[in-house]
């Protein structure tokens with residue numbers, strides 16, 4: 505028996521991804537997966553035999569955090585746009601004038617694969633330093649077949665070279681590239697007929713769209729969803745961020761794992777999510793940076809029992825924020841989530857938003873042994889305080905990483 509792959513973590517204050525445990529717990533790990541859990545009062549000497557025992561002295565143990573919505577791979581930055589917005593331009597004005605997403609598209613197309621990798625690495629390391637063990641990374645700043653695939657290759661390489669699980673999403677339908685001005689349907693043809701089939705060859709796990717007046721219509725997004733499904737890819741949507749087009753309900757009807765942003769979602773939309781089992785992903789970083797005032801319909805999401813995930817939306821325009829822990833505080837402060845709802849949003853529910861609920865996001869037998877130890881006893885402190893508590897240890901597949 506390889507004893508080093510058999511580890512028993514004892515005296516943990518456990519938040520298992522859904523709830524906090526009433527008593528100190530022991531968590532057994534074998535071959536990178538969680539084998540069993542027991543309360544400390546149930547744990548016998550026999551249970552300990554064959555395990556390397558690690559006493560965490562009451563530290564809070566949570567699942568490794570999951571950032572289920574990021575745009576970490578991009579060229580350049582948008583500090584100039586940040587300054588322009590301080591002088592009164594709106595995000596939509598800048599987008600219509602060819603800035604915004606399109607300026608990042610130009611910088612991303614011009615960058616080599618190595619340059620994109622090197623600039624994305626510290627962003628990802630910042631998330632990891634905050635306890636992230638699984639991250640979703642979208643394309644969407646290339647908007648040509650080759651440059652979208654280039655972004656996805658960089659995202660896959662980040663997952664190979666750093667101790668973090670990376671899930672990739674093709675976001676070809678993020679913005680209309682200048683070459684297709686006045687021909688949005690022609691661009692959607694390219695996404696459906698070229699990008700999706702190529703990305704489905706192992707480069708992407710899912711397909712996303714931006715359904716909005718400044719991006720793509722519900723009908724165009726539905727075409728993308730149909731193509732994604734035909735190629736066996738999961739689907740997600742940026743929906744109801746700036747207006748209510750009904751994109752969330754359309755995504756739910758197509759079987760989306762999640763719809764993200766959803767500040768303008770109405771009750772019919774919430775019902776559609778509940779019926780389809782689609783996760784509602786909240787992105788308070790973009791809400792904060794854009795100084796939005798319309799809060800997502802949290803009370804309706806609670807009433808219809810729609811699981812709420814929480815993510816950084818880390819991107820150069822609307823959320824240049826590389827801290828998932830900060831999102832815990834923002835979700836409570838700006839959207840009035842409880843700390844436990846916010847924590848579920850970065851663990852069990854964000855796993856669901858990626859279709860990975862049988863792999864990660866909870867501390868339960870059979871799942872990957874991805875977890876974090878924190879310098880506190882109380883899960884609420886993770887949301888309450890910014891900058892503390894400290895991450896003491898980050899464990900991926902049973903190994904300190």
Ligand code: DI6
Pocket residue numbers: 604605608678714742745790817819820821822
């Ligand atoms: N919504 C967002 O918040 C990001 N993309 C999207 O569709 C913003 C992307 C950017 O401004 O670069």
Ligand code: FE
Pocket residue numbers: 573574575742817819
């Ligand atoms: Fe986004």
